[in-house]
Amino acid sequence: MTQLTLMGPRALTEDGAGVLPDPVDIVIESGEIRAVRPAGSAPPVGEAIDARHTLAVPGFINGHHHSHENFHKGRYDRLPLELWMNYVRPAKPLPLTADDVYLRTLVGASQALLSGTTCIVDDFNASPVLDPEHVEAALAAYEDIGIRALLGPTLFDVPFHESVPFIREECCAETLAGLAPAHATPPDEYLRLVETLAATRHPRENRVGVLLAPSAPQRCSDGFLRRVRELADATELPVIIHVQETRLQAASAWHERGKTLFQHLDELGFLAPGTSLIHAVWLTPDDIARIAASGASVQHNPNSNLKLGSGLMPMRALLDAGVNVSLGTDGCGSLESTDMLRVVANTALLHKLRGDDYRRWIGAEEALEAATLGGARALGLEDRLGRIAPGQRADLVLYRLDAPAFTPLNDPLRQLVFGESGIGIDSVFVEGERVVADGQLTRLDQREIARRIEQAMERLRPAIGEAEQRTETLRPAYERIWTRCQALPLAPGTIAARFDAS
Known part of the structure; x- marks a missing residue:
């Protein structure tokens, strides 16, 4: 039984809305917080770690990431989602080995840990041909580096190109045939894989x-x-699904169905607690009411939405309706980073652009809650993650209070949220294990990871370049589709998510 005591840090209150006025000792046993007590009030339990002059915060929960994009970091800019997506999901998959997938997964996981994230949700593209060894390689990467992770092989039974509006009008038969994969694993096999993994990989255990x-x-x-x-109901697994990320998706849904995709999911009985609606940028008041009534969460990725020009979702309206909001970075092909502190800061900054009543602006406390307890609620794990309290898993980050961002120390919570990236992390604990110490991973050598990734990229760059050239040939048709969809009307009452060009 592993026992340790973090001696003397300042810590967030149990509800996460502020910082306790006096230092505490945090007692950890078998990966769980057993006590939060006044500093020095009792002898330490197990190993004593000097945590004076630090701030203890629940580790960030990154509610949305695509590890399959990690080799595409830094390659694209000034592209909306519908034009960008074909570059990171090419019609001809890259020739990846299981070791490539292992290394690729470590790209996002290592940056996540080093920037204060203790849990990451990986929407893992394993199409068009399912290779269980690739799934196991990604799971092994998360096991080895020490982060908490939930991985879901992407599920669909409508080929990506067939879901694009007007595709048959804008692409010739030869092009459409080229977009269809030569071989594809039946969707049922993906479901069976997840069902099988749930027996030994359930996130509650x-x-x-x-x-x-x-x-x-x-x-x-x-x-x-x-x-x-x-x-999901039978296994009690969490669910994540992208919904109306862009204006194109919102307008084409209204054009083709006469209803929003949120209405459609609600009518199917799909909305439920433990279900995260990823992005949810383009919403009507009716959509918000349906989400609130269902108990589903909205998963907000503000930095990715900025990079792809998707828009700004109405966070205050969602919170006012009682909808839980979590935060995430999205994939490194769209944003280059799994640094959640940047996401938290932008959540508290960007939403001050919406509305003239400053008293209703999103504050630092709400942004931090969305990145911690909000993320736990979205996954149905709020009884285990997201707070510093007895009974919670010991997923914690210690920030140095002598770092420039905290000097002079006035309000530790606000200075954390609005401080610079790399704010001065002393340690990161996942289930009570110190997986980052003094800014370095403890389980793996970051420099060795980088060296091996560069070796893999030397082999893969030509294949990535070839895939991008093929995508360029599709670009004119997809630009025509994008332009056509900009002219389509939105559902009545849709809340504006972008500014006019003027």
Whole structure:
């Protein structure tokens, strides 16, 4: 039984809304917080770690990441989602080995830990041909580095290109045939894999677990979505699904269905607690009411939405309706980073652009809650993650209070949220294990990881370049589709998510 005591840090209050006025000792046994007591009030339990002059915060929960994009970091800018997506999901998959997948997964996981994230949700593209060894390689990477992770192989039964509006009008038959994969694993096999993994990789019992990740309503038939919902209910696995990330998606849904995708999911009975609606940028008041009534969460990725020009979701309206909001970075192909502190800061900054009543602006406390307890609620794990309290898993970050961002020390919570990236992390603990110490990973050598990744990239760069050249040939058709969809009307009452060009 591992026992240790963090001696003398300042710490967030149990509700996460502020900082306790006096230092505390945090007692940890078998990966769980057993006590939070006044500093020095009792002898330490187990190993004593001097945590004076630090601030203890629950580790960030990154509610959305795509590890399959990590080799594409830094390659794209000034592209909306619909033009960008074909570059990171090329029609001809890259020739990856299991070791490539292992290394690729470590790219995001290492940056996440080093910037204060203790849990990451990986929407893992394993198409068009499912290779269980690749899934196991990603799970092994998360096991080895020491982070908490939930991985979901992306689920869909409508090919990606067939879900694009006007695709048959804008692409010739030869192009469409080229977009269809020569070989594809039946969707049922993906469901069976997740169901099998749930027996040994359930996130309630395992640090590295699985969840269900249907891609989006437009990429899943109604029958397939119902089967995902049935499996989620039977296994009690969390669910993540992209919904109306962009204006194109919102307008084309209204054009093709006469309803929003949120209405559609609600009518299917898909919305439920433990289900995260990823992005949810373009919403109507009716959508918000349906989400609130269902108990589902909205998963907000402000930095990715900025990079891809997708828009700003109405966070205050969601919170006012009682909707839980979590935060994430999205994949490194769109944003280059799994640094959640940048996401938390931008959440507390960007939403001050919406509305003239400054008293209703999103504050530092709400942004931090969304990145911690909000993330735990979204996954149905709020009884285990997101707070510093007895009974919670010991997923904690210690920030040095002598770092420039905290000097002079006035309000530690606000200075954390609005301080610079790399704010001065002393230690990161996951289930009570110190996985980052003095700014370095404790389980793996970051420099060795970087060296091996560069070796892999020397072999893969030509294949990535070839795939990008092929995507360029599709660009004119997709630009025509994007332009056509900009002219389509949105559902009545849709809350504006972008500023006018003027």
